[in-house]
Amino acid sequence: MDLRNCRKILLSKSLQWYYLYEIFSILKKTARTGYYMYFMRRARMIGTQLILLEGMPSTGKTTNSRFIQVQLERNQINAEWIHEVAMPHPVLFFDEVGMTYDEFERFTERYPETAAILKRIAVFRKSTVGIHLPEIQWYYKDIIGGKAYQALTEFDVWNFPLEVYQKFALEKWMHFAEKAMEDQEKVYIIDSAIFQFQIFMFLFKNKNYQELQSFISQMEDIIQPLNPCLIFFYRENTEATIEYLEKDRGTSYLDYIWHRDKDQPYYSGKPEGAEGFKQFLRDYANMANSLFHSCKTNKISLEISNGKWTFLEDEILSFLGIDRKPGPIAFPKSGIYKNEALGYIIRVDGLSITDPTGQNRTLLPKKYNEFYVDWLPTVLRFEDHKIIISGSQICEQWTTKGMIYDRMEL
Incomplete structure (x- = not known):
């Protein structure tokens, strides 16, 4: 043979x-x-190329996505964690322009100064085109001009009618699945994508569960060749999750989310402020629980109320068919590192950093000179008195892959 x-x-x-x-x-x-x-x-291993993590906000999706990626890599399995706000996101739409081919052609004819740039950075799918707006804003806005940029924002998929969004979304999932199948040795971890984002889109428009379930069933059919599996986190008492979220992120966070989305049809006639978002979360939980039970993929649900995460991690590893592996013992060189072009600063103190946004984060050794960043898909690689960003990028520009931070002499 x-x-x-x-x-x-x-x-x-x-x-x-x-x-x-x-x-x-x-x-x-x-x-x-x-x-x-x-x-x-x-x-x-379970034989999957796609691990999906779902649950209400504050149920551990992000933390466990990182845990799974680390353990897969320690088991010598090539893995990529696609964070909820990865930029650009391969299946979701955060600040993304969506056009048909005809719309793209008409746009570049109307704004010829954009043609070369857009043709270079756009993602061309079967019948739709995707353009990452932050990339335009960060690097090309001065070149294309404010008028063309403003015209681009009118094609933000987030504002599309639901039936148009569904067309773009299904084609984006199909494009992702086709690309993923080109490398069958790679496993993708995606959180908050197949349930959470879709629930938001459908609940906002006051659509019923049957319509949502039918749409997600189409997504399941698209990703079936990847033999996906689903890990679902929940608390039996939904109110406990809402209370935890409010305690963890503050009532101001709940107010902010309500204020951001208050013009959506869902909130018409609902309480204002944090109470309105709490009602949204209750409806979200009902839909998510029903979706889990109707989901046809290989799946496991984990009740997290007791907070015994080591036990829950063991359940995840057993489900995936991999062993828990320890990481290397390593420490980065402490100091202040600066990206001169943008003025971003990373402060390193042992296995702790303060990132350019002021967030304190923990580092986890990947190799002797590479460190995972807690809660993010970002990896810091230390080389010759500098940090090079690797891993995957999120919506914060400081995480741009390949960005260099030089160590400052005190």
Whole structure:
């Protein structure tokens, strides 16, 4: 048997388990130990390319997304965590322009000064075009001019009618799935995407559960070739989650969210301020629970009220079929690091940093000179008196991949 062909067969999602033993036996008898060990890792794992995490706000989606990514990588599995506010996001729409091909052509004809830039940075899907607005704002706004930029914002997908949004969303998920299948050795971790974002979009428009469930079912069909799995976090008492969220982030945060979205049809006739958002969260919880039970993918639900996270982490690892692996012992070089171009500063003190927004964050060693940043998909790589940003970018510009921060001499 040709080992290369054998490897392709093993990665096929349609392979039945009873074939694995015979193929592993053939591989084990060969000198290709690297192949054998790789297949053993993949066979023990659940076999997914897509891990979805869902639950209400403040149920641990972000924290556990990072935990899963770290443990997958420590188990020698290539993994990427796509944060809820990753920029640009491969399946969601935060500050993203959406156009049809005809609209894109008409726009670049009307604003020819934008054509070269937009054609270079846009994502061209089957029938739609996506443009990351923050990238335009950060790097090209002065070039294209304020008038063209303002015209672009009129195509923000967040403001689309729901039926138009659904078309763009399904095509974006399809584009992601097709790209993901090109590298079957990579596992993606995505939080708050298949339930949370969609619940917001549908609840805002006062749509019923059946319409939402039908839409998400279409998404499930699109990602099925990735053999997705779902991890759902919840508290039996929804009010306990709302109380935790208010205590953790403050009543002002709940007021802010209500004020941001108060013009949505959902809030018509609802209480104002924090109380209005609390009602939204109750309706959100009902929809999310129903979606979990109707979901056709491999799934697990975790009740988190007792706060015993080590036990819950073990449940996650068991579900995924991987072992808990310890990380290296390493410490970065403390000091103040500055990006001269933008004036951003990162203060490093052992395994703690203060990021350019003033947030204090914990570092977790990845390698002797690379460190995960708590709560973010960002990685700091320390090289020759400087920090180089790697990992994935979020909506904050300081996390831009490849950005360099030089150590300042005191």
